[in-house]
Amino acid sequence: MKKKITIVDYGSGNLLSAKQSFVKVVNLKSINAEIQISSDPRTLRESSHVVLPGQGAFKTCIDGILKISGMQDELNDFVKIKQRPFFGICVGMQLLAEISEENGIHKGFGWVKGKIKKLPSTKIKMPHMGWNKIKIINNHPLIRPEETDYYFVHSYYFDCLNNQDIVAETKYGINFASIVNKENVYGCQFHPEKSSTQGLNIIKDFINL
Numbered sequence: 001m002k003k004k005i006t007i008v009d010y011g012s013g014n015l016l017s018a019k020q021s022f023v024k025v026v027n028l029k030s031i032n033a034e035i036q037i038s039s040d041p042r043t044l045r046e047s048s049h050v051v052l053p054g055q056g057a058f059k060t061c062i063d064g065i066l067k068i069s070g071m072q073d074e075l076n077d078f079v080k081i082k083q084r085p086f087f088g089i090c091v092g093m094q095l096l097a098e099i100s101e102e103n104g105i106h107k108g109f110g111w112v113k114g115k116i117k118k119l120p121s122t123k124i125k126m127p128h129m130g131w132n133k134i135k136i137i138n139n140h141p142l143i144r145p146e147e148t149d150y151y152f153v154h155s156y157y158f159d160c161l162n163n164q165d166i167v168a169e170t171k172y173g174i175n176f177a178s179i180v181n182k183e184n185v186y187g188c189q190f191h192p193e194k195s196s197t198q199g200l201n202i203i204k205d206f207i208n209l
Helices: 015-028 041-046 059-065 071-081 195-207
Strands: 003-008 033-038 050-054 086-089 114-118 129-132 149-154 156-160 166-172 173-184 186-190
Touching: 003 015, 003 041, 015 033, 015 195, 041 071, 050 071, 059 071, 071 086, 129 166, 149 195, 156 173
Parallel strands: 003 033, 003 050, 050 086, 086 186
Antiparallel strands: 114 156, 129 149, 166 173, 173 186
8 A cells, every 4th residue: 555655844844855865765665655745734634654844943843833724633633543653853853742941931742741951051062963873762663773873953852751752862961862752653853864874764664664
């Protein structure tokens, strides 16, 4: 059966780069899947997988989603009722949290318990930018133990409430959750689309869920 993967366009996020990576994986691995970018909430109803990229500030991103009539309801329906695979990238991952403390207090989706907090910047450069290692906390089919280096760009991190929702951690001043997963919901703080072969492998494993 053909998979329909929708990358949500809500005015924020590296959409073309994300799409190109998904298309590359589908072509390389001969996966029967169609990749589309869409800002129409109705497309989520027909989708097998949904991807939410994100760039910039948390508030800008959540406001972008709320501005699209019916988008949040369709996302909730996709994740909570249909329980289909959902993947948040960078700020897209942070939107999974209950609350963000970036430039005030802002409400997230609340699908994964926890808060978005600022990385302590006393002795380290901000933003956290470039390649960094991940350490697997809970084994998961989405991640290969031998592949540990990924590309990050962020100043805020996901302070995850439940340890079992953390797949991997990364150290930058502090240890923070770099991959989260709860049921059918997945999130990466790094950019798999900018993370060479290992990033493409994460995308492939997500498509195959």
